[in-house]
Amino acid sequence: MDMATQRELSPYRVFGEAEWANLRADTPMTLTAEEVGRLQGLHDPVSMSQVERIYLPLSRLLSFYVEATQGLHAATNRFLGRDDGKIPFVIGIAGSVAVGKSTTARLLQALLARWPTSPRVSLVTTDGFLLPNAVLQAEGLMERKGFPQSYDRQALLAFLTDIKAGKPKVTAPVYSHLVYDVMPGETVTVEEPDILIVEGLNVLQPNRLPRHGRAIPFVSDFFDFSIYIDAEEDLIHRWYVSRFMALKQTRFRDPQSYFHRYADISEEEARQFAERLWARINRVNLHENILPTRPRADLILTKGANHDIESVALRKL
Numbered sequence: 001m002d003m004a005t006q007r008e009l010s011p012y013r014v015f016g017e018a019e020w021a022n023l024r025a026d027t028p029m030t031l032t033a034e035e036v037g038r039l040q041g042l043h044d045p046v047s048m049s050q051v052e053r054i055y056l057p058l059s060r061l062l063s064f065y066v067e068a069t070q071g072l073h074a075a076t077n078r079f080l081g082r083d084d085g086k087i088p089f090v091i092g093i094a095g096s097v098a099v100g101k102s103t104t105a106r107l108l109q110a111l112l113a114r115w116p117t118s119p120r121v122s123l124v125t126t127d128g129f130l131l132p133n134a135v136l137q138a139e140g141l142m143e144r145k146g147f148p149q150s151y152d153r154q155a156l157l158a159f160l161t162d163i164k165a166g167k168p169k170v171t172a173p174v175y176s177h178l179v180y181d182v183m184p185g186e187t188v189t190v191e192e193p194d195i196l197i198v199e200g201l202n203v204l205q206p207n208r209l210p211r212h213g214r215a216i217p218f219v220s221d222f223f224d225f226s227i228y229i230d231a232e233e234d235l236i237h238r239w240y241v242s243r244f245m246a247l248k249q250t251r252f253r254d255p256q257s258y259f260h261r262y263a264d265i266s267e268e269e270a271r272q273f274a275e276r277l278w279a280r281i282n283r284v285n286l287h288e289n290i291l292p293t294r295p296r297a298d299l300i301l302t303k304g305a306n307h308d309i310e311s312v313a314l315r316k317l
């Protein structure tokens with residue numbers, strides 16, 4: 001099959017960086033360099049030019065989608081002769097460990113909140129729904145953290161059901177990367193957002209179909225739009241290991257850190273340890289559970305070596 005036919009048959013329209021940047025049209029830049037500096041992760045830098053050329057066109061696209069979805073809700077309400085109130089627009093962000101999902105999620109949150117309509121934009125990460133280490137240990141799942149079986153999927157689905165039912169206050173549990181565990185009794189409260197961003201490895205995964213009984217919804221059934229952040233495996237692997245080495249010098253020094261015991265080991269031992277975590281857990285998860293969900297995304301952002309997004313694929317329908 002030639003390239004042109006392949007492109008026509010693909011469910012995505014693929015844009016190079018320059019072509020995508022043109023779609024910003026007249027969307028104004030609403031973040032200062034200082035704000036962008038604060039929003040980027042320590043280990044995944046974002047330049048002002050990336051915000052202008054990639055994230056502003058995306059913000060513009062999302063503003064069209066939010067408006068269209070609100071129009072659809074209004075049509076349903078008109079048909080039913082009732083008002084179901086405000087139902088949040090939910091955006092899912094998926095991708096490997098260490099690909100930079102959290103930076104993208106924070107940037108989008110800030111950009112969307114600056115729309116002229118000043119929407120309330122909340123952000124929740126799915127790691128809060130991980131089973132506590134005590135449960136993972138008891139079930140032999142400590143080396144499966146981030147895999148589908150390591151989450152309390154029922155609780156995540158219940159959370160999203162409440163959000164989409166328009167419940168005014170919905171709480172989610174909180175995970176600490178420092179402690180490497182869910183924080184007992186700690187929660188975040190999401191209060192009547194116009195837009196909710198849900199970020200996590202697992203957000204595009206399907207459920208196993210039941211042999212008997214009721215089908216359980218997918219997490220993504222609650223999404224109005226989904227984004228997959230992609231990069232070559234070699235790059236993500238490199239980012240994971242170098243982030244681990246940087247954290248060894250910083251966060252691991254904190255006695256509260258789960259990895260504190262590794263703060264003083266040699267560089268070589270630490271590198272080997274990070275390589276093992278990557279190879280035994282995160283790489284396997286990427287291949288078995290995360291990459292297979294990429295074709296379900298509405299938009300795929302593909303990063304190059306310096307974390308810059310080099311291409312954008314938008315689902316045609």
Ligand SMILES: Nc1ncnc2c1ncn2[C@@H]1O[C@H](COP(=O)(O)OP(=O)(O)O)[C@@H](O)[C@H]1O
Binds near residue numbers: 097251259
């Ligand atoms: N061991 C750790 N200690 C402290 N912070 C961490 C640790 N591992 C990851 N983080 C931070 O947690 C956040 C989420 O990381 P991750 O789940 O790999 O997703 P992503 O890199 O795609 O945002 C990042 O901001 C990262 O810097």
Ligand SMILES: CC(C)(COP(=O)(O)O)[C@@H](O)C(=O)NCCC(=O)O
Binds near residue numbers: 126127128146147282
């Ligand atoms: C907590 C994570 C599973 C990410 O979860 P997410 O926020 O995507 O739901 C991941 O960062 C992690 O800790 N993986 C386990 C292996 C490791 O220590 O890298």
